Amino acid sequence: MPQPFVLDPAGADPDAEHRTLRAKGPATRVDVLGVTAWSVTDPDLLKRLLTSSDVSKDARRHWPQFNDAIQTWPLALWVAVENMFTAYGQDHRRLRRMVAPAFSARRVDALKDRVENIVAELLDDLEKTEPGEQADLREHFAYPLPIQVIGHLMGLPAGRREGFRAVVDGVFATTLTPEQAAANTVALYAVLDDLIATRRAEPGDDMTSLLIAARDEDGDGSALSENELRDTLLLMISAGYETTVNLIDQGITALLTHPEQLHNVRSGRATWGDVVEETLRLEPAVKHLPMRFAVRDIPLPDGQVIAEGEAILASYAAANRHPDWHGDSAESFDVTRTAPGPEHLAFGYGAHFCLGAPLARLEGAIAIRAFFDRFPHAELAVPSDQLPRVASLITNGHQHLPVRLKPAV
Numbered sequence: 001m002p003q004p005f006v007l008d009p010a011g012a013d014p015d016a017e018h019r020t021l022r023a024k025g026p027a028t029r030v031d032v033l034g035v036t037a038w039s040v041t042d043p044d045l046l047k048r049l050l051t052s053s054d055v056s057k058d059a060r061r062h063w064p065q066f067n068d069a070i071q072t073w074p075l076a077l078w079v080a081v082e083n084m085f086t087a088y089g090q091d092h093r094r095l096r097r098m099v100a101p102a103f104s105a106r107r108v109d110a111l112k113d114r115v116e117n118i119v120a121e122l123l124d125d126l127e128k129t130e131p132g133e134q135a136d137l138r139e140h141f142a143y144p145l146p147i148q149v150i151g152h153l154m155g156l157p158a159g160r161r162e163g164f165r166a167v168v169d170g171v172f173a174t175t176l177t178p179e180q181a182a183a184n185t186v187a188l189y190a191v192l193d194d195l196i197a198t199r200r201a202e203p204g205d206d207m208t209s210l211l212i213a214a215r216d217e218d219g220d221g222s223a224l225s226e227n228e229l230r231d232t233l234l235l236m237i238s239a240g241y242e243t244t245v246n247l248i249d250q251g252i253t254a255l256l257t258h259p260e261q262l263h264n265v266r267s268g269r270a271t272w273g274d275v276v277e278e279t280l281r282l283e284p285a286v287k288h289l290p291m292r293f294a295v296r297d298i299p300l301p302d303g304q305v306i307a308e309g310e311a312i313l314a315s316y317a318a319a320n321r322h323p324d325w326h327g328d329s330a331e332s333f334d335v336t337r338t339a340p341g342p343e344h345l346a347f348g349y350g351a352h353f354c355l356g357a358p359l360a361r362l363e364g365a366i367a368i369r370a371f372f373d374r375f376p377h378a379e380l381a382v383p384s385d386q387l388p389r390v391a392s393l394i395t396n397g398h399q400h401l402p403v404r405l406k407p408a409v
């Protein structure tokens with residue numbers, strides 16, 4: 001068997017890497033920081049696997065390497081957490097049901113005014129930038145919005161929201177040593193334990209307090225164990241903003257580098273919702289999603305077999321640009337693109353489909369639209385190919401997004 005293709009931990013040139021993966025066939029073996037997995041880039045095969053009961057996210061039950069991996073693999077946290085993200089079957093339904101109602105389209109719609117107000121305040125601050133001066137939109141726009149929204153929903157005390165940022169960034173970084181990753185996990189659990197203690201002492205009208213109440217009323221842990229409580233908070237807080245930051249960052253970058261597409265929106269040929277969907281397709285916030293496992297042998301269309309117990313990596317970014325799905329223009333940004341059916345897999349597919357998709361879409365559309373309304377002459381302060389990427393094979397954003405908001409006078 002050929003050696004697995006080694007994925008670049010720093011994700012320095014993802015487009016070229018994903019082209020190579022697609023050229024290797026619907027699924028190919030890759031090395032993910034020392035762990036071998038099948039990277040699946042064919043959209044049809046990926047959808048089939050994501051809806052199959054032969055595929056599980058529960059590493060404890062379905063990955064023979066689990067005990068070794070959690071000692072040494074820098075991404076151990078991604079498979080070790082005990083929440084809906086890693087749960088299978090009945091456990092998954094139980095854990096997802098506890099939080100799902102709070103993220104329904106109706107509940108999210110009710111957040112619209114709050115999101116608009118936060119966006120307006122952030123833009124008011126950016127307005128103070130002198131003509132010709134640069135502002136880092138990642139730092140001063142893309143980050144603070146999702147942090148404030150998820151902070152409100154989860155009941156994170158205002159003064160402690162920034163404290164979550166470094167440790168959540170650490171979850172998505174894939175260039176840490178196993179020791180650095182383990183230290184980040186310790187720091188992460190310290191802030192989560194602190195949050196639980198605070199909300200236990202002073203419950204509020206928020207998701208953390210609701211989950212604590214569900215856990216404490218139940219008593220025997222059958223509804224939610226203490227680990228599940230902690231790891232559900234970890235999931236909601238980390239999934240709740242790191243990804244949305246990337247959506248806002250990538251959406252603004254794409255429109256600044258494709259003025260003709262901005263023109264399509266301004267002239268009514270496309271909507272701000274189309275901008276969000278096309279950004280999610282071309283530059284999905286999550287490039288590869290670790291990890292799934294074959295519950296039994298799975299034959300592939302090309303005759304290969306994913307053997308029972310082998311790991312599977314959902315390579316969403318590569319699948320989204322598959323020419324079989326989006327034709328010759330699959331690698332270009334086109335907000336007027338009309339595809340049959342769902343246009344991308346940025347939120348996953350099947351039972352684990354992103355719970356926060358309505359919220360992410362709401363925040364993305366409001367933020368990107370308001371930004372271009374307020375700063376119609378904004379331009380990137382460096383060429384787009386010089387924007388430094390976040391060093392990660394998972395998350396897909398820039399370290400900074402320097403933009404000149406107003407022309408020099």
Ligand code: HEM
Nearest residue numbers: 084085239240243244247285346347348352354355356360
């Ligand atoms: C642009 C923004 C976002 C993107 C691209 C995104 C993408 C994803 C992806 C790819 C998955 C994993 C699917 C899989 O298992 O393969 C996921 C799961 C999840 N996301 Fe999001 N997400 C975003 C925003 C959010 C927000 C704002 C929240 C919450 C407030 C959220 C909560 C979750 C949760 C709870 C799961 C786990 C669902 C499950 O395992 O059943 N996400 N998301």
